[in-house]
Amino acid sequence: MYASLEEAQNHVWHKTEGLNSTSLVVRRGQPFRLTLSFNGPYMSSKDDLMLRIELDHLYYDIPITSSKATSQSQWSAYFQHGILDPSAPHKASVCVYSPPTAIVGVYQLHLLFMSRYGSYSRRVGQLTLLCNPWCTADSVYLPEENQREEYVRNDFGLLYQGTARNISFRPWGFDQYESGILEICMMMLQVSNEHKKNWKSDYANRSDPVYISRVVSAMINHNDDCGVLQGNWSEDYRSGVNPSEWTGSGSILKQWAESGFSPVKYGQCWVFAAVMCTVMRVLGIPTRVVTNYNSAHDTNGNLVIEEYYTEKGEKLPHNRDSIWNFHVWVECWMKRGDLRAGFDGWQVVDPTPQERSGGVYRCGPAPVKAIRERQIDMAFDVPFIYAEVNADVCVYIVRQAQVLNYTTETDRVGVLICTKSLGSNQPQDITSTYKHKKALQPSVRSTSPMPGPPPANNHGSAKGLSVELSLIKAPVVGENISFSVTVTNHGSVVKTVREYVNAQAKSYDHSPSDTFWEADNIIQLAPNGSKVLQHQISYSQYSALGNEQLVNLAVVIMDMTTQERVLASEEFNITGPIVHIQVADEDSIIARRHQVAMVTFTNPFSVAVRGMLTVAGSGLLEDKVLINVALLQPRETMNTVVRFTPKMAGVKMLHARLSLDINRIVIRGFKTITVRPA
Known part of the structure; x- marks a missing residue:
């Protein structure tokens, strides 16, 4: 007896073409077909056939029946009607059905044949079973075909970086159709700590995408296990690869597997997120990469981020809390049977190792709807992600540990949240899915001019003075950076004020480094009058920054008589040329x-x-x-x-x-x- 897995046709039916050319890859909750060839005529009344599906030490014996099973909750197999051709009595076509709650994994298939002449078994081949977003009963079911194409089958994307006022892009290959990637993603589940600790429990839970996403989130970083990537934000990458040099997930996953699961050096947030997107799409769970601009890291959970500036406008690295210019995570689509109704849909999952969740460096899945509705008592990690998009910012001007002035901003954190649009290379603004705010329209440097920019911390005011900082145009590598400072006297007497302007280089995730440009001026302001001061930073003064860095620009205006101070700041990226x-x-x-x-x-x-x-x-x-x-x-x-x-x-x-x-x-x-x- 011989069996054919009919890989080519099954892959078309199950939309798994390209994932593997040598073994069968199918999606749960949907039948696939086998063709059996017998040495002699098959006597269905006297011969018994069974299909054994093995997952390590677990197995299911499935009788192959003459009629289609009525239960959709268990494995079944049946002869397809009309296939037993009297002219070819040695062949039969069998449909095998897996339930939509079946375990995601790599199975071995065997045929058990019992006849009057004896019984024997024959290995048929290997079966990789994935989640099925095309199946209405699967917990990852996604209704729209264009969404399934984008979030499951699409093997490339754009990762958005820069700043909310000047979005930049990074092309990325998710590479799920590259040779060996499917096998590596399935092996990731096998080498996880959950599987090593208790393989039976791991398999029992592996039907649930909530559980799978927790496992994968932990496995993308290597902090607690033999995960894929080692993070490095030190700017010293001599022992590995600068995170900015990666262009796709395939080379990272292959290096990890070929090294015997040693961590690949190095990753930062967009690398962690992009590799996780690859793994989840391979597993059949709809996933997209999301960028949050002005992303807060609230270490003490008080929903407040403190920032400190000197009286000359230099930003100080004084606290553990921080605001990243951008932070990248993924959203995965799934039902949340573990929660009360209303929180199905997109879930935030963040593999970048920032804080522990359940004792392990992972984050999510947290329902986007729960973040929007501030349901901070909900699993998993909703409070941390809520702070990333909603924390307030207190800005202090200090001198010798004394606070000279402070302001509070409520609209800077999470100013823009976006992902790649369906079937388009434009960013899609999804801020309103996280926050009760009017959506903002992002722009990408290569496709369109920037519309009205989102709010920034580019103006400050006090009782008698106000200041506004404005970039005259989006900064471009090789050109001067031009900006203006507008100072207004709201009093009824002449004011003499001092202007301090300060520019510092910064990485997206750090406080700024040393000042690379500064200026100061003394000016007089007429009662209720304003003055506009023009400034330029030449290319020679900022050229050493490269185009991966950002700039923190700040101005402090001080009333020489009253010592009143006001501050305005702007963080921006410098647009580079394009290939x-x-x-x-x-x-x-x-x-x-x-x-x-x-x-x-x-x-x-x-x-x-x-x-x-x-x-x-x-x-x-x-x-x-x-x-x-x-x-x-x-x-x-x-x-x-x-x-x-x-x-x-x-x-x-x-x-x-x-x-x-x-x-x-x-x-x-x-x-x-x-x-x-x-």
């Missing part, structure tokens, strides 16, 4: 046919540059293409031909990363490509 990608015959790209792309970059700097170009594209290129870029003179253009062969139909992304030899500058670009079936 452009064009594809020949863009409307006629066909799977398995050779294609050509042209990658171009024009040097906008006043000095010659050279560097390394990396081009990647899951499903388009087998391996990354590395090209040394020779010396480019100012305004000179580089044109590089990249040849690629799409493996499968669908929308794919070709993305480029150009690392220049000056000031750690990294330039990116991408092109989405629609591949038609062969």
Whole structure:
């Protein structure tokens, strides 16, 4: 007796094409088909057939019956009506059904055959069973097909960074169709602490995406286990890879598996989130990457973040609480049978190791609806995430540990929360799903001019004075940074005031470092009068920052008579140039046919540059293409031909990363490509 798993057809039916070419991958709650070939005619009245499905030491024996089972809550198998062809009595087609609550895992299939001549078993093959967002009875069911395509099957994305006033993008390959990635994701569940401690309990819980998301959240970081990534925010990456150099999940997951599950060095929040998105999409759980701008890390749980400035406008690193310019996590779609009604849907899961949850570095799943409604008594980690998007900010001006002035801001934290739009490369504003606030419209530097910016801490006022800090235009690498300071006297007498302006470099997750530019002026203000002061920071003064850093700009205005002080600040990123990608015959790209792309970059700097170009594209290129870029003179253009062969139909992304030899500058670009079936 012989059995065929009919992989190609089953993969089409179960929408698992490309996940594995050598073994069967199906989704629970949906039948798949086997074809049996017998050595002699099958006598259904005298011969008994059983399908044994093994998961380590667990197994299910499923009788293969002549009629379809009525129960949807257990495994079943039946001969498909009309398939037992009298002209081919040696063949039969069998439908196998797994319940929508089946355990996610890798099973071994055996046929048990009992006849009047004896009984024997034969191994049929391997079966990987995933969650099924196409099945209405599965707890990850997602109603809209375009959402399932985006949040389960799409293997590329854009990770949003920068600031809310000037969003920047990072192309990313989720790489779930790369060879070996499915096996690595399934192995991740097997090497988790939960499985090692109690494999029976782990399997018993592995039907629930709530449990799976907790396990994966812990396994993406290595803090408590043999997880995938080691975090590093020190800016010293000599023992590993700078987190900014990763372009996709595939190379990270493969390095982890090939090393025997040693941590990959290094990750930061967007890397942790993007790798988790890959794993969850592979497991069949709809997932998207989300960016929260001005994300609070409230270590003491008081929902207040304190910031301290000197009287000259220099920001001080005085407390454990912090505000990250952006923080990246994922949302996973699932029902919450463990909670009271009303909290199904998107759940925040954060694999970046910040705080422990249940004694382990993981976070979530926390219902987005619970965060919006401040249901802080709800599992898991709702209070921590609520603070990340809602904490107040107290800003103090201090001198020798004495508070000179303070203000409280209630609208800076969580000013914008966004994710990649469905079927589009634009960001989608989802702030209103987290907060009772009017949604803001984000912009991306490469696609559209910035509309009215969201609120910032760029104005301050006191009884007699107010100050406003304004960028004249979005800062661009290679150009001067131009801004204005508007000071207003609200009193009825002339005021003499001193202006201190201070610029500090900062990373997205740290307090600023030392001042790299400052200015001060003494001015007179007429009663009820205003003055506008213009400032410029030249490229030579900020060039050493690179384009991965941000700038904290602050102004303090002091009344020379009363010592009254007011502060305004602005944190901004500096927009870099873009690598452009064009594809020949863009409307006629066909799977398995050779294609050509042209990658171009024009040097906008006043000095010659050279560097390394990396081009990647899951499903388009087998391996990354590395090209040394020779010396480019100012305004000179580089044109590089990249040849690629799409493996499968669908929308794919070709993305480029150009690392220049000056000031750690990294330039990116991408092109989405629609591949038609062969």
